[in-house]
Amino acid sequence: MAVSLQVLRTRSPGVLTALCPTRVVLDHVTSKWGVLVLAALADGTRRWGELRREVDGISEKMLASTLRTFEADGLVERRAYPEIPPRVEYSLTPLGDELAEAIAPLLDWVLAHAGEIVDRDASVQTRGSSVSR
Amino acid sequence: MAVSLQVLRTRSPGVLTALCPTRVVLDHVTSKWGVLVLAALADGTRRWGELRREVDGISEKMLASTLRTFEADGLVERRAYPEIPPRVEYSLTPLGDELAEAIAPLLDWVLAHAGEIVDRDASVQTRGSSVSR
DNA sequence: CAGTATCCTCGGAGATACTG
DNA sequence: CAGTATCTCCGAGGATACTG
Numbered sequence: 001m002a003v004s005l006q007v008l009r010t011r012s013p014g015v016l017t018a019l020c021p022t023r024v025v026l027d028h029v030t031s032k033w034g035v036l037v038l039a040a041l042a043d044g045t046r047r048w049g050e051l052r053r054e055v056d057g058i059s060e061k062m063l064a065s066t067l068r069t070f071e072a073d074g075l076v077e078r079r080a081y082p083e084i085p086p087r088v089e090y091s092l093t094p095l096g097d098e099l100a101e102a103i104a105p106l107l108d109w110v111l112a113h114a115g116e117i118v119d120r121d122a123s124v125q126t127r128g129s130s131v132s133r
Numbered sequence: 134m135a136v137s138l139q140v141l142r143t144r145s146p147g148v149l150t151a152l153c154p155t156r157v158v159l160d161h162v163t164s165k166w167g168v169l170v171l172a173a174l175a176d177g178t179r180r181w182g183e184l185r186r187e188v189d190g191i192s193e194k195m196l197a198s199t200l201r202t203f204e205a206d207g208l209v210e211r212r213a214y215p216e217i218p219p220r221v222e223y224s225l226t227p228l229g230d231e232l233a234e235a236i237a238p239l240l241d242w243v244l245a246h247a248g249e250i251v252d253r254d255a256s257v258q259t260r261g262s263s264v265s266r
Numbered sequence: 267c268a269g270t271a272t273c274c275t276c277g278g279a280g281a282t283a284c285t286g
Numbered sequence: 287c288a289g290t291a292t293c294t295c296c297g298a299g300g301a302t303a304c305t306g
Contacts, residue, residue, distance in 0.1 A: 002233035003240065004175035005187050015244060016169065018190035022247040024254075029239070030163035032278075036149065042137035048288050054138050057151035059280055064289065072257050073250045085287045086286080095246060100135035102242035106162070107136065109235035111148060113228065114155040117206045121157075124205050165299075181268050192300055197269070218267045219306085 028073060033058050033066045035103055038092070041076065042100040045091040075099060161206060166191050166199045168236055171225070174209065175233040178224040208232060 008015055016022050028034055040054045052063060070076035075096035081087040092100055141148055149155050161167055173179060173187045185196060203209035208229035214220040225233055
């Protein structure tokens with residue numbers, strides 16, 4: 001039995017309610033590209049271009065904005081080298097590293113079970129269309 | 134050192150790329166209300182009204198749609214009792230239960246560190262406004 | 267009580283072009 | 287190479303009203 005909202009709230013009443021600061025942080029992490037960017041940085045420094053390639057499908061705008069959010073959160077460190085051509089490296093701070101470890105189980109679960117879920121959704125669709133409606 | 138995209142891809146090449154099914158599942162879980170609804174159900178059955186109250190701020194529309202997505206995914210079971218007044222109960226399936234356990238570390242981390250992050254964001258704002266720009 | 271049905275808004279997100 | 291700057295749009299999400 002995993003930890004529920006109710007249980008969490010016996011420890012910290014009012015946590016994760018609408019105006020609770022935890023909501024902001026949770027929103028950053030679960031933003032469209034948040035988990036993927038964190039996962040890309042999880043085992044070390046990456047350059048901008050590497051991130052663009054690793055986080056497949058992300059636009060430059062969203063990569064920049066996701067990184068800036070995490071930088072402001074103190075989860076990611078940005079290091080720019082004044083060279084030509086420019087080089088910029090991103091890495092997790094100790095705090096970001098902790099977070100990356102906290103989402104690892106989620107990633108593992110997704111990899112392990114995505115297949116059954118997608119298959120199931122497809123068959124629900126199929127059944128749905130063959131029934132009334 | 135947490136597990137990175139690169140490491141995951143040595144195990145499953147191409148995983149979590151743009152068209153990979155895992156992306157769909159990850160999107161469901163990290164949808165705006167996904168984590169909170171799962172957390173609310175994590176230690177047992179809940180009625181519709183209980184969920185509305187526990188997941189503070191969610192609209193009826195989003196609660197319905199989040200629950201239907203998870204039901205189609207096989208993560209949540211919906212049980213309706215033909216009574217007057219109506220009663221409907223939602224609970225996690227075994228698969229959903231596994232997922233709830235996988236996101237528990239994330240929730241724990243958020244609760245433990247939200248404070249420092251929000252404080253930091255606030256001070257970044259302050260510093261930002263006092264500097265050039 | 268447990269939902270639908272509608273209408274509407276807002277901003278997340280994409281596409282494209284440009285720059286130091 | 288590593289980003290900004292704009293423009294645009296779609297649809298996730300919200301508000302409100304209604305119903306079996």
